[in-house]
Amino acid sequence: MELENATLKDKIIRTVVGFFLSILVIGLIITFLPGDAEKSFFDVLSGRSSLNAGKIGDVSIPMDYFQAARRDCFFQYRSIAPSLAEDPATLQSCAFQTIRSLVVTNQIAEATGFSVSEGGIREELSDEARRIYRESVNGAGYSDEDVRKPEAIYRQILNSAPMQYRIDRKNASGLYDSLLNSDLKKTDGEIAVQKESTSARFYLKLVSYTDDQLSKLAEKEAPISDEVLKTKYEAEKKDGKLPKNQEGKEVSFEERKNFLKSKILLENRSKSQEDWKNRLKKLQEEPDGLGKISVLLGVPVQDFRDQSLLNLWELKTGNQIVRLGNNSQFLKDLTSVNFGDKKVGGPYRDSEKNVFVEFASLEINSSKINASQGPDLRDNPNLMNGFVMEISQSLQEKYPIERRVGQRVEE
Known part of the structure; x- marks a missing residue:
């Protein structure tokens, strides 16, 4: 009986020791x-x-x-x-x-x-x-x-x-x-669409502007008077916010004037631009909207006649280039608007420029169909590879x- 008790005791001790050893080993594993x-x-x-x-x-x-x-x-x-x-x-x-x-x-x-x-x-x-x-x-x-x-x-x-x-x-x-x-083959429908796209000729009218131009127009329309600047200066002086000059004295109004003007312009810029954009939006819906937008902005209307679909990706006038082919909304409007109704689309964003477009006319000139149809995308491995990679990148x-x-x- 005494031997049996000792054996049971040994088993309990081994179990307890084994349990704590397991915890120790797991702790060491986690530590490392x-x-x-x-x-x-x-x-x-x-x-x-x-x-x-x-x-x-x-x-x-x-x-x-x-x-x-x-x-x-x-x-x-x-x-x-x-x-x-x-x-x-x-x-x-x-x-x-x-x-x-x-x-x-x-x-x-x-x-x-x-x-x-x-x-x-x-x-x-x-x-x-x-x-x-x-x-x-x-x-x-x-x-x-x-x-x-x-x-x-x-x-x-x-x-x-x-x-x-x-x-x-x-x-x-x-x-x-x-x-x-x-080995992808073009369907008859694809060939017909390609022929039509090569023969299509667009006549577009454009007016473009930048946000900086709007800010200057807003400033010109509502100039900041010296009275407004003096009121701002006196308020800073009263609140003790005027900086000191090298002599330790508060800067004078003339020294502070340009800074205050720039500060007010910056504060008003967002609101003034929004006001001007709303005015342009209203003119856009009016008859001869593009002409009225041109007058308000003080910029000429640019005419682009006899343009192929491919040319729309990069329209050149003088030393300026307007790229509309990458703008999804422009491409959507191009397929849905009624040409000749003086419909004005936009403004479409092109880098720093905002572009209003009047869709003047669209003609299908069969004499300008490109019989060779040009190199097919699928015949050019480099272009095809870039196209496939772009699909993947866009989905990612x-x-x-x-x-x-x-x-x-x-x-």
């Missing part, structure tokens, strides 16, 4: 974890986070998926910029950007019906494992016993990255190759990055 991993670990325990590195839009990023992207970024930077390969922040940013690109590519692939098979990827990994095995046997002179078998090499390669990440990477490279190398803006490792930044 990197800061991001330690934070993620506690977030998971507390229920504040799941086992993912963040989100791209509504798509969660598994931690192993993120680590695979981060590892690819490491090898990329190691070959082109070794110093950046050791920077955790750079690698994390690169990983998130890479994953966002893959998410967007998946959206494009789904829309175009493109996909890759897991079986094909496994077959490629198997071929790579056999190649590594052959090079190991033939190159180093080792015996078969000293070299890992193809099966072991295959398992190591397979486990180095999650299969979904491999599928997405393969999807990305295969998708763009497929799009760029597709709709997928914000939410980080749960590293710095929390919305991109």
Whole structure:
């Protein structure tokens, strides 16, 4: 009985000691974890986070998926910029950007019906494992016993990255190759539209202005009198806000005058510009609106006759260039307004300029149809590649990055 009690006691002691040793080991593991991993670990325990590195839009990023992207970024930077390969922040940013690109590519692939098979990827990994095995046997002179078998090499390669990440990477490279190398033929409708666009001739009238011009017009219309400036000066003097000159005395009105004028102009600028824009908007709706806008602004109307659709991307007059082809609202109005009704569209923004446009006339001149139709976008690999990349870049803006490792930044 005494031996049995001792045995039970020993079991209890071993259990208690084992429990505390487990806590100690876990504590040491957590202590030596990197800061991001330690934070993620506690977030998971507390229920504040799941086992993912963040989100791209509504798509969660598994931690192993993120680590695979981060590892690819490491090898990329190691070959082109070794110093950046050791920077955790750079690698994390690169990983998130890479994953966002893959998410967007998946959206494009789904829309175009493109996909890759897991079986094909496994077959490629198997071929790579056999190649590594052959090079190991033939190159180093080792015996078969000293070299890992193809099966072991295959398992190591397979486990180095999650299969979904491999599928997405393969999807990305295969998708763009497929799009760029597709033998796309124009439909009869496309050919007809292209012919019509080459024969279309536009007559547009333009009036452009800058915000700075509006400010000067507002100042000219309502000049700031000396009485207003003196009132402002006396108010500052009463409140003890006047600065001192080199002699330690308060600056005089003449010394302060220009500063006060600039200050008032700056304070009134936003309101005065808004007032002028409202006046222009009202004139825009009136008959011969563009002519009235021209008179109010004191700038001439610019005529652009016999312009092709391509020319609208860059209209030149004297030493000025007006680019309207990149303005989505202008292109929309171009397809919907009734030409010849003196309809005034805009103002359309072009860099620092604001442009009002009267859609004077549109003619389809069959004698000016370009029979050759010019080089097709799809016949030019560089243009096609740029077009496809632009689709991807535009879509990426709709997928914000939410980080749960590293710095929390919305991109």
